[in-house]
Amino acid sequence: MKYIIAIIKPHKLDEVREALGSLGVAGMTASEVKGFGRQKGQTEIYRGAEYSVNMVPKVKIEIAASDALAPQIVETIQNSANSDAIGDGKVFVLDLASAVRIRTGETGDTAL
Amino acid sequence: MIRKVLCGAGTVAASLLLPAVAFAQEAAEAAAPVANPGNNAWMMTATVLVMMMILPGLALFYGGLTRSKNMLSTMTQIGATAALAMLVWIMWGYSMAFGPEAVGGLEAFVSTGSYFLSSVTPDTTAATFSDEVISEYVFVSFQMTFAAITAALVLGATAERMKFSATMLFTVLWLTVVYFPIAHMVWAGGGLLFEMGALDFAGGTVVHINAGVSGLVLAYLLGKRKGYPTEPMPPHSLTLTMVGTGLLWVGWFGFNAGSELEADGFAGLAMINTFVATAAGGLAWMVMEKIAGHKGSALGFCSGIIAGLVAVTPAAGNSGPFGAVVLGIVASLVCYFMVAKIKPAMGYDDSLDAFGIHGIGGIIGAVGTGFVNTMFNGPGNGDAASMMDQVGIQVVAVLVAIAWAAIGTLIVGLIVKFTVGLRVSEETELAGLDIGEHGERAYND
Numbered sequence: 052m053k054y055i056i057a058i059i060k061p062h063k064l065d066e067v068r069e070a071l072g073s074l075g076v077a078g079m080t081a082s083e084v085k086g087f088g089r090q091k092g093q094t095e096i097y098r099g100a101e102y103s104v105n106m107v108p109k110v111k112i113e114i115a116a117s118d119a120l121a122p123q124i125v126e127t128i129q130n131s132a133n134s135d136a137i138g139d140g141k142v143f144v145l146d147l148a149s150a151v152r153i154r155t156g157e158t159g160d161t162a163l
Numbered sequence: 164m165i166r167k168v169l170c171g172a173g174t175v176a177a178s179l180l181l182p183a184v185a186f187a188q189e190a191a192e193a194a195a196p197v198a199n200p201g202n203n204a205w206m207m208t209a210t211v212l213v214m215m216m217i218l219p220g221l222a223l224f225y226g227g228l229t230r231s232k233n234m235l236s237t238m239t240q241i242g243a244t245a246a247l248a249m250l251v252w253i254m255w256g257y258s259m260a261f262g263p264e265a266v267g268g269l270e271a272f273v274s275t276g277s278y279f280l281s282s283v284t285p286d287t288t289a290a291t292f293s294d295e296v297i298s299e300y301v302f303v304s305f306q307m308t309f310a311a312i313t314a315a316l317v318l319g320a321t322a323e324r325m326k327f328s329a330t331m332l333f334t335v336l337w338l339t340v341v342y343f344p345i346a347h348m349v350w351a352g353g354g355l356l357f358e359m360g361a362l363d364f365a366g367g368t369v370v371h372i373n374a375g376v377s378g379l380v381l382a383y384l385l386g387k388r389k390g391y392p393t394e395p396m397p398p399h400s401l402t403l404t405m406v407g408t409g410l411l412w413v414g415w416f417g418f419n420a421g422s423e424l425e426a427d428g429f430a431g432l433a434m435i436n437t438f439v440a441t442a443a444g445g446l447a448w449m450v451m452e453k454i455a456g457h458k459g460s461a462l463g464f465c466s467g468i469i470a471g472l473v474a475v476t477p478a479a480g481n482s483g484p485f486g487a488v489v490l491g492i493v494a495s496l497v498c499y500f501m502v503a504k505i506k507p508a509m510g511y512d513d514s515l516d517a518f519g520i521h522g523i524g525g526i527i528g529a530v531g532t533g534f535v536n537t538m539f540n541g542p543g544n545g546d547a548a549s550m551m552d553q554v555g556i557q558v559v560a561v562l563v564a565i566a567w568a569a570i571g572t573l574i575v576g577l578i579v580k581f582t583v584g585l586r587v588s589e590e591t592e593l594a595g596l597d598i599g600e601h602g603e604r605a606y607n608d
Contacts, residue, residue, distance in 0.1 A: 095397060096457050098466055098516065099503020102395040 052147035052160065053121035055114045058086065058140040059132040064110050070131040071114070074123060077163060080113045090138035109140060115150055117160045196288050196296040205426035206301045212417025213308035217245045217315055220414050224407025224465070225319055226605075228515045231399040232595025233323045234605035240318050240327065244334045245311035251338050252307040253280050259343035261289075261306065261351050271355035272344045291424035305421060310342055313370045319517030320378025323396075324388050324592055327600045329585045333575060337377065341571035345373050345564055360546035361560035362536060362553070364433065365422035367477025367528040368564045375522020376565050377572040379513060384576040385585050387512035389592050401461050408465040412441060415472050419479035432542070433479035437472065440491035444471020447495035455503070463499075466520060470498040473524030478532040481544060486535025494527040526561055533557035 059067060064081060071079065085106035092105040116124050125142050133139055152162040222238040229237045248256075255278055264276030277283060283303060288296035314334050318325070348354040349361060349369050356368070363369060388396070398404060419437045423430040448467025449459035474494030475487050482490065502519040513519055533554030537543045547553035579585055586592075591599025598604055 096452075096460065097397050097462055099499070100392070100396075100507070102397050 052150060052163070053116050053118060054145040054147040055116060055121060055124055055128070055142065056145070057112050057114075057128045057132065057142040058084070058088075058109050059112065059128070060134065060139060061108060061110045063132045063134065063139075064112070067112065067128055067131045070127045071124065074127055075120070076114060076116065076124060078114070082111050084109050084111045088138070088141065107138060115147055115163055117163060195286065198288055198296050198298045198301075199425075202291070202295055202297050202425045203301055205430070206297050206305055206421060206424060209417035209421025210301065210305045210308055212414045213305070213312060213421065214414075216411050216414030216418065217308070217312050218242050220407050220410035221312065221315055222407070223403045224411055224469075225322060225515050227400040227402065227404030227407060228398040228462075229322050230396060230595070231606055232597055232604070234399065234597060235603060236327070236596030236600055237318070237322050239601060240322075240325070240330050241315040243327070244315045244318060244330060247331060247334050248311040248314045248338055249307055251335055252310050253303070254278065256310055256338060256343050257283075257303050257306065259339070260310075260346040261302075265353060270353045271348065271358070273347050274351060274353070289424075292429070293425065293427075295425055297424060302424070305424075306346070309366055309370060309418075310338060310346070313342055313366075313374050314338055316370070316374035316517060316521055317378045317381065319515035319521070320375075320382040320513045321385055322514040323596065324385055324514075324586055325381075326584060326587050327596075328583045329579050332583055333381075333579045336575040336578060337572060340575050341377060341568055342369075342373065344571075345369050345567055348563070348567075349560070356560045356563060359559065360553070360556050362481045362532050362545050362557065363477045363529065363560070364480040364532075365419045365476045367473070367525045367532065368560055371473045371476060371521040371525030372529060372561060372564045373525075373568045375518040375520075375525055376568040378517035379511065379522060380569050380572040381576050381585075382511055382513050382518070384573070384580060385512075387510075388514065389589065391512045392507065392510075398462065401465075404465055405461060408468050412437075412468060412472065415441075415476075419476060423480055429480045429542075432483075435484050436475050436479050436482055436487035439484050440475035440478075440487035441468050441471040443488040443491035444468055444474065444495040447471075447492040448499055451496055451499045455499075466498070466502070466516070467495040469520050470495040470524045473521055474528035474531065476525070477529045478535055481532050481542065482535040483540035483542065486539035486541045489539065490528055490531045490535060493531065494524045497527055498524050526565075529561050529564075530554065530557050 085108055087105055087107055090107055092103055092107055095102045095104055114124060121144060125144060128142050149158060150162040151158050222241045225241060226234045226238045257280060258275055258277040259273045262274035262276040263282055264274060266273055266275050280303065283299045285300065287299040289299045289302035290296055346369050348356045349363050350357060416434055416437055420430040420433040423433055445464050445467040448463045452459050452463045471491035471494060474490045478487060478490055498520045501523045502516050506513060506519055534550060535541045536545045536553055537550045545553045547556055587596060587599055
């Protein structure tokens with residue numbers, strides 16, 4: 052199993068969710084986060100005084116997936132979250148040791 | 164505020180100032196003038212509109228521009244300063260500014276004779292610009308709100324670091340040394356600038372130049388806020404600043420159209436000028452931001468609104484609507500330049516731009532009044548022989564006001580500095596003045 056973490060632009064969330072839905076992804080978690088990468092934040096200007104804000108608002112989505120589905124998910128996120136602009140985000144893939152569905156006690160792929 | 168008539172002085176004052184005392188006594192024996200209820204009603208409305216400019220208008224406008232840890236301090240300083248100014252006004256302020264008696268040799272600067280409003284009753288009246296009168300209590304109240312808001316405006320330059328006790332002591336002394344004499348000079352019969360023919364319809368010189376310059380001097384005396392300008396200090400709530408801006412704009416109709424002292428055509432002129440100069444100012448600032456390569460911002464819009472309002476104040480009844488538009492645009496552009504370029508270059512910490520917008524906008528408006536009084540279909544109600552003569556008078560009035568405000572504030576500021584001290588402790592400044600000075604916080608989250 053794989054654990055996929057993607058940092059994307061907030062306005063791309065709906066698009067990514069739809070694309071993943073049609074792929075058969077059963078669940079995902081999304082949270083509003085702040086961070087910076089190569090984009091290095093943004094600038095705000097109040098009455099001519101410039102403030103560079105180091106953290107840019109992003110959305111983090113987390114998905115647990117079977118080994119078979121994971122590459123497709125990564126590709127789908129990459130395609131649907133892409134706007135060809137700086138700050139589009141990144142996708143990380145981790146090995147996932149185990150998963151348990153709390154209500155039934157199922158484990159492994161069937162728990163996803 | 165000048166149409167060859169005595170401004171504001173009560174009928175008692177008018178009669179005492181007239182050379183032919185015998186005639187005055189005869190006039191007094193005739194039926195006493197009675198206030199026109201229509202004018203009285205409008206002036207009472209205008210007075211409470213100006214009150215709305217202070218609390219909540221200015222308090223929200225300035226409060227939103229501070230950091231959240233200083234929100235209550237900023238609003239409380241404004242409210243308490245205004246309250247104190249009201250009490251001082253009825254004790255000796257009205258007397259010094261518009262009192263019925265001349266002070267030997269000093270009548271160009273102050274008056275006297277109505278301490279604790281001793282000469283005012285429900286039957287006494289104050290002259291307007293025609294043969295009408297309004298109730299003197301109404302006039303006293305209307306002018307009281309001007310003293311209150313001017314004292315509060317100064318605090319825009321000192322926000323986030325001035326002690327509450329220092330603010331209170333400063334207010335009492337500053338009103339006495341700076342505000343009352345300038346109000347007398349500009350608006351009262353016999354006043355230095357009034358007699359010179361200076362035009363200041365609703366307080367460009369008395370209120371805005373005075374408050375702005377005083378704020379700048381006080382900002383220098385106080386020193387910069389800790390961390391300025393390296394630490395980010397963005398406004399904590401532009402939402403509230405926008406709400407405050409709206410309240411100020413609405414209240415300003417009382418300020419400007421009320422300064423006619425009657426509900427007549429000149430009040431109408433002041434009203435439309437207050438609409439259009441402000442609209443032009445708000446948009447001009449945003450255009451300027453765009454030209455400077457930024458985005459047209461909400462704070463820019465609010466700032467331009469204030470710049471337009473300030474600039475039209477002295478011209479409200481002395482300019483045609485298109486003159487007012489020109490004033491609004493010019494003031495907005497110059498204020499933008501002052502706030503965005505000159506302030507960082509000079510390095511002074513005028514926290515909320517009391518000088519940058521009120522001081523500079525007031526100067527543009529006061530000098531500009533000389534031009535637009537006759538240009539762009541202006542009413543041409545000044546005394547001067549030509550436009551440039553009027554401009555010359557305006558420039559002199561501005562210079563007198565700047566000098567008086569600067570020197571007076573310096574003296575008063577130093578007195579406060581060496582008695583109660585001007586500035587809060589480093590610890591209080593760091594934790595915020597809300598907790599440090601008042602023991603409460605604006606937001607509990």
